[in-house]
Amino acid sequence: MRHACFITVGPARFRIGSDWRAPIDQLRALYSDYPMDEVVPDFTVRLQSTSALRRYVRPQVAIAGDFMLPDAVPLPLEQGLLAAEMAMNLQMALGWRRHLLLHASAVSRHGRAVVMTGVSGAGKSTLSALLAERGWRFLGDEFVLLDPDTGNIAPFPRPISLKNAAIAAVEQEVDDDTRFGPVMRDTPKGTIRHLRPRAEWVEQMARETRPALLLFPRFGYPRAVRRMDEAESFVRLTQASTNYVALGDRGFDALTGFVRSVPACAIDYADGEEGAELVERLWSEQGVRAAAA
Amino acid sequence: MTDGWSVARALTDPASVAGLNADQWTRLLAAARALSLIGTLAEILADQPLPDHVSRVLADVRLSNQTGLRQALWEAECARMALADYPGRVVLLKGTAFAAAALDAARGRSIGDLDILVARDALDQVEALLLQARWEWVKPDPYDDAYYRQWMHELPPLIHAERDRMIDVHHTILPLTARPRPDAAALLANARALPSGLYTLSPADMICHAAAHLIADGDLSGGMRNLWDIDRLVRQFVEEDAGFAQKLEERAKLHHLHDAVARALRLAYRLFGTPAIWPIRPGTADALFLRRITAVDGWGRKTRKLTRQGFYIRSHLLRMPPAMLARHLWTKWRKGHRSQL
Numbered sequence: 010m011r012h013a014c015f016i017t018v019g020p021a022r023f024r025i026g027s028d029w030r031a032p033i034d035q036l037r038a039l040y041s042d043y044p045m046d047e048v049v050p051d052f053t054v055r056l057q058s059t060s061a062l063r064r065y066v067r068p069q070v071a072i073a074g075d076f077m078l079p080d081a082v083p084l085p086l087e088q089g090l091l092a093a094e095m096a097m098n099l100q101m102a103l104g105w106r107r108h109l110l111l112h113a114s115a116v117s118r119h120g121r122a123v124v125m126t127g128v129s130g131a132g133k134s135t136l137s138a139l140l141a142e143r144g145w146r147f148l149g150d151e152f153v154l155l156d157p158d159t160g161n162i163a164p165f166p167r168p169i170s171l172k173n174a175a176i177a178a179v180e181q182e183v184d185d186d187t188r189f190g191p192v193m194r195d196t197p198k199g200t201i202r203h204l205r206p207r208a209e210w211v212e213q214m215a216r217e218t219r220p221a222l223l224l225f226p227r228f229g230y231p232r233a234v235r236r237m238d239e240a241e242s243f244v245r246l247t248q249a250s251t252n253y254v255a256l257g258d259r260g261f262d263a264l265t266g267f268v269r270s271v272p273a274c275a276i277d278y279a280d281g282e283e284g285a286e287l288v289e290r291l292w293s294e295q296g297v298r299a300a301a302a
Numbered sequence: 303m304t305d306g307w308s309v310a311r312a313l314t315d316p317a318s319v320a321g322l323n324a325d326q327w328t329r330l331l332a333a334a335r336a337l338s339l340i341g342t343l344a345e346i347l348a349d350q351p352l353p354d355h356v357s358r359v360l361a362d363v364r365l366s367n368q369t370g371l372r373q374a375l376w377e378a379e380c381a382r383m384a385l386a387d388y389p390g391r392v393v394l395l396k397g398t399a400f401a402a403a404a405l406d407a408a409r410g411r412s413i414g415d416l417d418i419l420v421a422r423d424a425l426d427q428v429e430a431l432l433l434q435a436r437w438e439w440v441k442p443d444p445y446d447d448a449y450y451r452q453w454m455h456e457l458p459p460l461i462h463a464e465r466d467r468m469i470d471v472h473h474t475i476l477p478l479t480a481r482p483r484p485d486a487a488a489l490l491a492n493a494r495a496l497p498s499g500l501y502t503l504s505p506a507d508m509i510c511h512a513a514a515h516l517i518a519d520g521d522l523s524g525g526m527r528n529l530w531d532i533d534r535l536v537r538q539f540v541e542e543d544a545g546f547a548q549k550l551e552e553r554a555k556l557h558h559l560h561d562a563v564a565r566a567l568r569l570a571y572r573l574f575g576t577p578a579i580w581p582i583r584p585g586t587a588d589a590l591f592l593r594r595i596t597a598v599d600g601w602g603r604k605t606r607k608l609t610r611q612g613f614y615i616r617s618h619l620l621r622m623p624p625a626m627l628a629r630h631l632w633t634k635w636r637k638g639h640r641s642q643l
Contacts, residue, residue, distance in 0.1 A: 010601055022355070024328060026601050049324050049355045051362075053332045055601055075335045075602065106362040255369050 010055065017044040019154065019165040019214050020107060023097055024050040028058045029068065032089030039090070039168050039190050039203055042211040052076070052100035056092055059083050072096045076103035088193050091201055094170065101152055101165075102251035108154035108163055109256060109263040112249045115153045115162060116145035121221035122162050123288060124153050124271070126249045129198075132228035132284060135175040138204060139285045142182040147210045148218065157256070157263040160270060161217035166210050168203040176202045178281050222295050223273040226284060230277035234287065237273040304605075305333035306526065306596025310573050313339070313530065316346050327356050329600025336602035337526045338412045341367045345410035367410050374398050374413040377467050381416060382500055384435035388428055391501050393419040393493045395472065395511065399502040400531070403494075407534035411527075415459070415468040419503075421490060422473035429457060429471065436463045445633055453479050475511045475557075477621050482518055482558035484510070489557075505539040505546065506553035513566035514559050521610070521617035525595035526573070532566050533574040540579055547579040569595070 010026030012033040017023070018040075027033050037045075055073040058064035068086040072078075074096055081099075084092045101110060113126035114137035123140075125133045134150040141147035149165040156163060168190065171179050180189070183204065190203035223242060237245075246264055247253050253260045274291060278284035303311070308330055312319050322330065334340040344363035352360065378398050385392050394402050397413035420428050437460040441447055450458040455478065457471040474486035489511075493501035503511060509532060516528040539546045554563040568585050570576035572592060594613050597606040604610060618627055 010603075047324065049327045049331070049353065049359070051355075051359055053328075053335075053602060055603065057603070073602075075332065104362075106365050107358070255366065257369055257372070 010057070015045050015047050015050065016040050017046070017048070018097075018167055019149075020163050021052070021101065021105065021165070022048055022050040023052050023054055023100070025054045025056070025093055025097075027056040027089070027093075028064055029056070029070075029086060029089065031086065032056050032070070032093050035090040035191065036093055039205055042205070042208045052097070052104060054093065054096040054100060056089060056096065072099065074100055076100050082197070084196070088196050090190065090203070091193055091196055094167070094203070097167075098151060105154075105252060106256065108156055109260050109267075110250055110252045111153040111155060111246060112151070112251065113153040114150040115148040115164075115220075116140045117148055117162075117218045118145050118292070120218050122148060122218045123222045123224060123292060124162070124220055125224045125226050125288075126153075126246065127226055130172075130228065132175075132226050132278070132281065134169055134171060135178065135228070135281050136226055136284050136288060138169045138171065138175075138179045139182060139281050140288060141169075141206070141210070142179075143285065146213065146218075147206050152251075155220075155263050155267055156217065157259045159217070160220070160263070160266050162220055163217050164210075164214045166206045166214050168205050171202050171204055173199045175281070176200065179204060220267065220271050222292060223268070223271045224288065224291070225273070225275040226288075227275070227277045228281075228284065229279065231279060232283060232287065233275075233277040234291070235275045237275050239268045239273075242268040242273040304596055304598075305329050305600045306337070306598045309334045309337055309339055309343070309598075310526065310596070312343060313346055314574050316350050319347060319350060319352070324353075327353065331356070331359065332600055332602040333598045336598045336604075338524060339527055339530065341370070341410035341412050342527075342530060343410070364410075370413055371401055371408070373467075374401050374416070377416045377465070377469075378402055378500060379498070380435075380462070380465070381418060381432075381469060382498060384437075385428060385431050388420070388424065388431060390421050390424050391490050391493055393490065393501040393503060394496075395419055395475075395503065396515075396531075399508070400535075402496055402498070402500065403502050405535065406538045407531045409534075411531070415470050417470045417472060419472045419475070419486075419489065422486065425457060425471065425473055429460075432460055432469065432471070437461065437469060438463050440468065449630070453477060475514050476519055479621050479626065480518060481620075482514070482562070484514065484557035484559060488553075492553075504553075505535070505543070506550045507557075509535055509539070509550055509566075510553055510557050510559050510563060513554075513563040514557070517562040517565050518559065518620060519617065521614040522591065522594050523610075525591075529566065529570045529573055529595065532570045533576040536567070536570065536576050536579060540577060550579070565591070 012030050013026045014033050015024050052075050056070045057073055059069045059071045063069050069083040070086055070089050070092040071083045072081045072092050113124050114133040115122050115124045116137050125136055127133050137150045147166050150169045152165050154163040154165050188205040193201045276287050278287055334343045340363055344360040395417035397411050398416055400408035440459045440461050447458050455472055455474045455476055459468050459470055461468050475484050489507050492504040495501055512532050554560045567580055568582055568588055569591055571578050571582055594609050599605050
């Protein structure tokens with residue numbers, strides 16, 4: 010295609026082609042810390058015009074690639090970066106087979122990870138971003154990659170996708186303005202702004218971590234914590250996985266192994282501050298229990 | 303060599319991938335995906351020495367192949383159970399048939415919908431049994447529904463409420479509006495029983511169906527995969543039966559598909575070096591067909607728009623006489639406009 014770049018995130022390699030220059034330039038800026046070697050990719054992504062005319066007049070970006078959804082809605086060119094991110098997510102969700110994919114965010118400390126899963130709007134991105142600014146290592150805010158053989162998590166630290174009110178909340182925490190991408194308004198998900206992970210998290214992205222705690226956060230509710238048993242965690246995570254069925258018995262073994270090896274809690278919280286504090290508290294309780302055992 | 307041809311080359315001569323550089327691999331894999339042949343390519347190259355990352359990508363594809371095969375066979379089993387009270391033959395078609403009969407053509411083949419063939423006078427009963435087993439209509443549009451029932455060779459597609467998989471129930475192998483009239487009763491009568499109680503078409507009829515689908519029906523969008531099916535089937539059937547070429551000739555004539563089969567065999571010979579079991583005479587327009595079939599680039603994009611549009615128009619002309627086509631397009635055009643308002 011006319012414009013193209015290669016990006017490696019964790020174990021996954023992408024080739025992104027575009028009919029326009031702008032989305033590729035934005036990707037290069039947002040992913041400046043990531044390896045960009047021209048290697049044989051796992052996935053090809055295409056940002057292409059919906060017609061020859063629409064390349065120039067009110068340009069619309071159609072999302073295409075190795076894996077596609079038949080009814081994907083095109084985005085205006087100003088949201089080309091979002092289109093690229095969505096397309097990369099789609100390739101992972103539909104095509105990745107090396108790990109069990111959970112729709113979740115994760116951060117780690119001393120090589121042990123907290124996995125936070127929930128529906129869109131539950132606050133998993135925001136929580137991971139806040140914790141990552143407070144000394145945690147950021148592992149990813151969209152997908153958690155669980156290795157079926159070892160039970161470890163392979164970091165997949167993409168730029169963090171902040172939405173609506175979360176943008177201001179995280180902007181307060183981050184001093185370095187250059188870590189933010191462009192503000193995209195009126196997208197299908199509202200206003201979106203990406204936050205570039207710190208360079209050291211990207212440098213460490215080949216290093217796997219051990220999962221230690223599983224949380225089901227829910228934003229906008231009065232503070233509450235509830236222990237969750239293995240069976241409920243399991244069923245909820247089958248819903249949160251995009252490739253559980255496709256992996257067959259490997260997926261089943263990976264997921265049962267996961268819910269047996271980590272304690273799980275549902276947590277409700279009113280705002281990001283409270284959420285982050287709750288995660289810290291559960292983490293230290295967990296640490297005490299682990300030390301006692 | 304265009305990217306479409308490089309896929310054909312890798313499939314027919316697996317050792318030829320030895321010299322590919324990273325860029326060539328990248329293009330090959332993208333083109334093969336776009337042609338729905340990545341699964342096949344992964345199986346064909348399974349024993350070749352490959353660069354590390356290519357081998358990881360293709361190992362993933364082979365895992366997906368296993369899942370796809372399992373799901374396709376399970377879907378066939380679900381249909382068998384749903385139709386247990388139907389006394390007639392239920393014949394599996396296309397990919398699911400290859401898989402159920404463990405033919406070489408099934409190796410790595412992507413299988414989407416479940417296609418079955420039953421007697422035309424049994425359609426009502428079969429439809430009722432499937433609806434009872436929780437398949438549902440996909441096309442809610444009354445015009446589309448009526449069009450299928452009056453003119454097509456299959457019921458309007460049904461989708462299963464829980465498993466989200468489609469079934470196409472055929473009563474013959476070409477639309478009723480097409481000029482050739484395959485002998486549907488003969489297809490059923492010659493079908494081969496599988497241990498499960500389901501059936502597949504006879505070997506010669508399988509080739510006739512593949513050729514009908516490729517040459518006399520669609521717009522060739524899945525053309526290369528179709529020709530690869532034909533290549534694998536022909537190679538296997540001539541090996542198992544010395545009189546196969548003759549049998550195929552008789553069946554193709556019976557179904558009025560002699561020209562379609564001849565063209566398909568020629569194209570397969572040109573693209574994949576399929577054994578020439580019929581004398582190969584240079585066919586007019588073969589080059590154009592191959593141009594269409596290989597129209598994909600190293601990004602997985604469709605190329606040669608004009609050629610593709612030509613074949614798209616051709617597919618409609620084959621399906622309908624001109625007056626009927628005009629009426630059909632007029633109805634579709636009006637609906638398109640209304641739905642935009």
